[in-house]
Amino acid sequence: MQMQCYRQGASLYVYLDGELDEHTVAEVRARTDLLIDEHASASRAVFNLANVRFMDSTGIGYLIGRYKRLQRYGIGMFLENPNAGADKILSLSGVYTLMPKI
Amino acid sequence: MNRMILKFLSRSENEPFARNAVAAFALPLNPSLSELSDVKTAVSEAVTNCIVHGYRGTEGWITLECTVEGSFLHIMISDGGRGIEDVERALMPFYTTLPDEERTGMGFTIMQTFMTNFSVQSRVGEGTTVRMSMDFGARAEANAQ
Numbered sequence: 567m568q569m570q571c572y573r574q575g576a577s578l579y580v581y582l583d584g585e586l587d588e589h590t591v592a593e594v595r596a597r598t599d600l601l602i603d604e605h606a607s608a609s610r611a612v613f614n615l616a617n618v619r620f621m622d623s624t625g626i627g628y629l630i631g632r633y634k635r636l637q638r639y640g641i642g643m644f645l646e647n648p649n650a651g652a653d654k655i656l657s658l659s660g661v662y663t664l665m666p667k668i
Numbered sequence: 669m670n671r672m673i674l675k676f677l678s679r680s681e682n683e684p685f686a687r688n689a690v691a692a693f694a695l696p697l698n699p700s701l702s703e704l705s706d707v708k709t710a711v712s713e714a715v716t717n718c719i720v721h722g723y724r725g726t727e728g729w730i731t732l733e734c735t736v737e738g739s740f741l742h743i744m745i746s747d748g749g750r751g752i753e754d755v756e757r758a759l760m761p762f763y764t765t766l767p768d769e770e771r772t773g774m775g776f777t778i779m780q781t782f783m784t785n786f787s788v789q790s791r792v793g794e795g796t797t798v799r800m801s802m803d804f805g806a807r808a809e810a811n812a813q
Binding site: 585587588589595620621622623624626627628630631650651654655658659 | 680681683687701702706708709712713716719720769770771772775777778781782
């Protein structure tokens with residue numbers, strides 16, 4: 567799982583690339599949390615899922631966990647470009663009410 | 669009637685192997701991309717359960733059995749792990765025994781929603797077996813009507 571990010575003004579952009587499941591989640595969770603702590607002054611974080619080729623409920627858990635961490639800093643979370651498969655479980659799990667798709 | 673049986677250790681690195689093996693096995697049924705994605709997700713949920721709940725902190729065998737019957741793909745995934753105390757409760761959306769680990773309690777709900785048929789059998793101390801099927805003919809029939 568690859569992760570890239572850049573900061574533009576008050577926005578933090580996170581690009582995830584790969585498959586998000588039980589096998590990959592621990593490492594990407596740790597890296598994302600370091601990133602969030604570094605950018606505590608941001609006002610919003612946008613997670614781009616265009617290159618997430620596979621995601622199951624472990625991925626949903628990852629997103630909700632990051633949402634909670636961002637919330638502690640008062641940073642809003644948004645999701646961008648999930649593929650059809652990811653979109654289906656994101657909708658089913660109701661996470662778009664926490665982190666809107668933009 | 670085509671059939672396959674795989675047996676692998678409950679290591680998370682085997683998750684992509686399991687879901688991709690099932691997807692490859694299903695190809696002769698001419699699935700759509702979204703059907704394949706649904707099957708892969710359901711398999712991934714079931715295998716995650718074996719690893720995270722069934723064999724929690726230990727390692728054991730997971731058996732994955734697939735059978736093709738007409739337009740149906742039947743999948744059976746079983747472990748010899750700790751089993752589920754209250755299956756009815758485990759099936760409730762968002763119920764999880766491990767809330768501190770960022771578990772969503774969505775696994776069984778996803779399997780039930782994505783697959784045509786779904787059932788789970790479990791005995792404490794003996795293990796859990798999930799059976800689920802996908803009817804790849806359902807979409808073709810719907811299109812024809």
